[in-house]
Amino acid sequence: MSDKKPLLSFNDVHVEVEGKEVVRGVTLTINAGETHAIMGPNGSGKSSLSQALMGHPSYAITRGEAFLKGESILDMDPDERSRAGLFLAFQYPLAIPGVTVANFMRSALQSHRGKDADMSDFRKLFKAEMNALGIDHVFATRYLNEGFSGGEKKRIEILQMAMLQPSVAILDETDSGLDIDALKTVAEGINRFHNDNNGILLVTHYQRLLNYVKPDYVHVMKAGHLVKSGGPELALELEDRGYDWVVGEEENQKVEV
Amino acid sequence: MTDAVQRQKDDLSQLNNDYATRYGFHDPVDYFHKGARGISHEVVEMISKMKNEPRWMAEIRHHALDVFNSKPTPRWGNTKLLNEIVYENIYYFMKPIEQQGKSWDDVPEYIRRTFDKLGIPEAEKNFLGGVSAQYESEVVYHSMREDLTKKGVVFLDMDAGLREYPEIIKKYFGTVIPTDDNKFAALNTAVWSGGSFIYVPPGVDVAVPLQAYFRINAENMGQFERTLIIADKGARVHYIEGCTAPVYSTDSLHSAVVELIALEDSYIRYTTIQNWARNIYNLVTKRATAHKNATVEWVDGNLGSRLTMKYPCIQLVGEGARGEILSVAFAGQDQHQDAGAKVIHAAPNTSSRITSKSISKDNGRASYRGLAKIHKNATNSKISVECDALLIGEDARSDTYPTMEIDNDQVRVEHEARVSKVAEEQLFYLTSRGLTEDDARLLIVNGFMEPFTKELPLEYAVELNRLIELEMEGSIG
Numbered sequence: 001m002s003d004k005k006p007l008l009s010f011n012d013v014h015v016e017v018e019g020k021e022v023v024r025g026v027t028l029t030i031n032a033g034e035t036h037a038i039m040g041p042n043g044s045g046k047s048s049l050s051q052a053l054m055g056h057p058s059y060a061i062t063r064g065e066a067f068l069k070g071e072s073i074l075d076m077d078p079d080e081r082s083r084a085g086l087f088l089a090f091q092y093p094l095a096i097p098g099v100t101v102a103n104f105m106r107s108a109l110q111s112h113r114g115k116d117a118d119m120s121d122f123r124k125l126f127k128a129e130m131n132a133l134g135i136d137h138v139f140a141t142r143y144l145n146e147g148f149s150g151g152e153k154k155r156i157e158i159l160q161m162a163m164l165q166p167s168v169a170i171l172d173e174t175d176s177g178l179d180i181d182a183l184k185t186v187a188e189g190i191n192r193f194h195n196d197n198n199g200i201l202l203v204t205h206y207q208r209l210l211n212y213v214k215p216d217y218v219h220v221m222k223a224g225h226l227v228k229s230g231g232p233e234l235a236l237e238l239e240d241r242g243y244d245w246v247v248g249e250e251e252n253q254k255v256e257v
Numbered sequence: 258m259t260d261a262v263q264r265q266k267d268d269l270s271q272l273n274n275d276y277a278t279r280y281g282f283h284d285p286v287d288y289f290h291k292g293a294r295g296i297s298h299e300v301v302e303m304i305s306k307m308k309n310e311p312r313w314m315a316e317i318r319h320h321a322l323d324v325f326n327s328k329p330t331p332r333w334g335n336t337k338l339l340n341e342i343v344y345e346n347i348y349y350f351m352k353p354i355e356q357q358g359k360s361w362d363d364v365p366e367y368i369r370r371t372f373d374k375l376g377i378p379e380a381e382k383n384f385l386g387g388v389s390a391q392y393e394s395e396v397v398y399h400s401m402r403e404d405l406t407k408k409g410v411v412f413l414d415m416d417a418g419l420r421e422y423p424e425i426i427k428k429y430f431g432t433v434i435p436t437d438d439n440k441f442a443a444l445n446t447a448v449w450s451g452g453s454f455i456y457v458p459p460g461v462d463v464a465v466p467l468q469a470y471f472r473i474n475a476e477n478m479g480q481f482e483r484t485l486i487i488a489d490k491g492a493r494v495h496y497i498e499g500c501t502a503p504v505y506s507t508d509s510l511h512s513a514v515v516e517l518i519a520l521e522d523s524y525i526r527y528t529t530i531q532n533w534a535r536n537i538y539n540l541v542t543k544r545a546t547a548h549k550n551a552t553v554e555w556v557d558g559n560l561g562s563r564l565t566m567k568y569p570c571i572q573l574v575g576e577g578a579r580g581e582i583l584s585v586a587f588a589g590q591d592q593h594q595d596a597g598a599k600v601i602h603a604a605p606n607t608s609s610r611i612t613s614k615s616i617s618k619d620n621g622r623a624s625y626r627g628l629a630k631i632h633k634n635a636t637n638s639k640i641s642v643e644c645d646a647l648l649i650g651e652d653a654r655s656d657t658y659p660t661m662e663i664d665n666d667q668v669r670v671e672h673e674a675r676v677s678k679v680a681e682e683q684l685f686y687l688t689s690r691g692l693t694e695d696d697a698r699l700l701i702v703n704g705f706m707e708p709f710t711k712e713l714p715l716e717y718a719v720e721l722n723r724l725i726e727l728e729m730e731g732s733i734g
């Protein structure tokens with residue numbers, strides 16, 4: 001226990017959006033080397049929690065605390081959280097017309113490394129990661145997410161993660177919109193990224209991604225609460241039985257990991 | 258974007274200076290001739306005398322002055338700002354030096370330094386076929402590559418053009434934009450000085466761009482350059498124009514007239530990047546005539562100035578002629594960019610495309626004012642108009658005034674207008690990748706401009722991105 005290194009931990013986090021509380025006291029710690037999955041039905045607050053942790057201005061954390069590598073992130077802007085090592089793969093990545101993937105990626109990496117940092121390795125790195133994820137090089141010069149299919153967008157999200165090498169990656173429904181081959185490549189990408197020094201939080205409605213990316217812990221979210229936690233077997237059970245049998249008796253419980 | 262562009266962009270962003278230090282400086286010049294303020298027939302006569310012009314040109318000037326005096330100030334655009342112009346306060350003619358330079362060494366040190374700072378000699382070495390550098394009223398430096406001269410390409414300043422090719426100028430001057438077209442065209446015709454005269458002989462392709470740079474240095478200076486470009490049958494030419502001025506507390510006036518004539522099967526592209534200081538009134542008339550199967554393209558970028566009113570126009574008078582106008586405007590604090598485009602289809606099977614992009618920031622205002630006209634005889638013609646406005650901040654303003662006059666029903670007309678804001682969601686997406694909010698906004702704006710930027714030669718694309726960055730930082734003026 002004592003040699004575990006907490007990377008992302010949050011405690012009793014409440015999130016409000018449009019004046020409505022959609023996350024109602026969630027507690028979790030992700031240690032270095034761990035993969036967690038939060039599963040739950042649509043509308044249970046998974047994306048709201050993810051957006052709030054990344055610092056989206058519309059998703060306010062109204063109560064609780066959150067730490068990245070021991071530092072409180074609540075007063076940090078999204079870009080500071082990113083540079084501190086947090087990453088969110090969006091459920092719905094946005095299109096930025098006129099901005100090429102390469103140019104954007106370069107700016108993002110530059111901002112992580114610092115304004116004056118050497119970027120001479122960028123092209124090589126970028127190409128290597130595109131190859132690994134089976135992304136055609138033409139995407140480098142296409143405008144970010146503009147006209148991309150659902151699956152292409154998700155791959156580009158994983159590409160960004162691979163390039164930025166965050167300490168903690170929250171992956172929000174990264175499996176949705178992927179056919180089986182794409183799912184496998186994306187899962188490989190996640191597994192290649194994962195090591196003893198980083199942590200992953202998979203946010204998903206379905207367990208199919210979990211066939212390829214093995215979580216150490218699975219948590220069930222319902223109506224803004226984590227209502228049950230367990231090992232990977234919990235995901236399979238959810239797959240079999242749906243979410244209804246998980247009832248709210250454990251509501252508000254602190255999840256031990 | 259290639260690495261080369263990015264590298265240059267990086268280099269440029271190291272410069273860490275703003276408009277005031279980069280363009281806003283002014284030189285203490287010992288003018289060869291500095292006239293008096295105000296305009297009169299005496300001033301007009303003096304200009305004509307100093308230039309040793311033929312009498313017919315002097316007469317055109319005097320007549321134009323009468324037209325200017327009799328024409329009311331336009332009652333559209335920004336009438337409030339237009340009415341603030343004090344014509345008596347302006348210097349209409351300043352001759353910086355007695356003799357034009359053929360090499361940069363011939364140009365006085367202080368003027369050469371100005372153009373050095375603006376990067377003109379560097380660009381000349383690297384990728385231009387010819388350069389003309391105008392300082393106040395006259396061109397102080399001029400050069401053209403020898404191979405182009407040998408092919409019969411004429412690229413002169415307008416004064417020299419009139420001396421050396423009076424017949425051509427007499428034939429075409431004022432035929433595209435008549436003296437009485439509008440008040441500012443009349444003013445230009447009365448006091449014009451400098452500008453470019455280009456003639457490309459039949460079938461000659463000027464593969465490298467020709468460039469002119471216009472610099473206003475003195476306070477209350479009026480710059481009235483006059484440009485005439487003629488592409489003869491099957492000829493091709495790309496002309497680039499750049500403009501800057503220092504920052505003064507009182508206003509200056511820039512009122513150019515540009516006439517393009519694209520004869521059968523020819524091609525003219527005219528690229529402008531204007532980046533005026535914020536006290537400049539920029540009131541310019543630009544118009545082209547495209548003959549049978551000819552193509553004219555205006556690529557027109559407007560930054561800076563207090564008020565810009567400019568609507569590049571293409572008259573498609575020959576069957577199969579094509580026109581394209583790509584215009585961007587950036588209106589920052591206290592600026593009004595009233596820009597737009599006009600296409601007039603007066604022959605069958607003609608086609609045109611207008612793409613207008615504007616950005617308004619702070620309390621800046623960008624207007625699109627357009628005319629698309631199809632005459633009765635212009636059967637089978639096509640017009641497409643696309644206007645895109647981006648607003649940054651709550652006080653920014655954008656308006657669209659499109660006019661369509663369609664007198665033939667066998668035509669295709671498309672019009673699209675969009676206004677968007679830099680969306681919170683886009684900003685969040687980009688900042689969540691580590692970009693600061695300013696960088697994210699700049700990236701979005703540069704992306705918005707991309708359809709324009711990618712039409713520019715590399716060096717200008719880099720420069721434009723840099724200028725937009727300065728505008729976004731609000732460090733200009």
Ligand SMILES: Nc1ncnc2c1ncn2[C@@H]1O[C@H](COP(=O)(O)OP(=O)(O)O)[C@@H](O)[C@H]1O
Pocket residue numbers: 017018022040041042043044045046047048049058
């Ligand atoms: N931007 C928003 N505006 C209003 N309501 C929102 C917004 N985002 C999420 N919600 C609401 O918050 C609740 C949780 O949604 P969400 O976090 O997207 O759930 P999940 O990701 O688990 O499907 C839902 O009731 C949803 O309608």
Ligand SMILES: [Mg+2]
Pocket residue numbers: 046047048091172173
């Ligand atoms: Mg969701």
